[in-house]
Amino acid sequence: MEKAYIDEKNGQAICYWNAPDRKMVEDLFAKAKVAPESIREVVEYSK
Numbered sequence: 001m002e003k004a005y006i007d008e009k010n011g012q013a014i015c016y017w018n019a020p021d022r023k024m025v026e027d028l029f030a031k032a033k034v035a036p037e038s039i040r041e042v043v044e045y046s047k
Contacts, residue, residue, distance in 0.1 A: 001015050001016065001017055002016045002017060002018045003015070003016040004016070012037075016042075016044070022039060022041070025039055026039065
């Protein structure tokens, strides 16, 4: 995990993972026996 954010309005933690593809993140969660609420691709913009 690279970063984590809190959506205070909706009471949800959002974790940012940097991986070459979605399957890598899915496999990591499966190995840890944790079901993610959702996995979404995002684009990060920085100054």
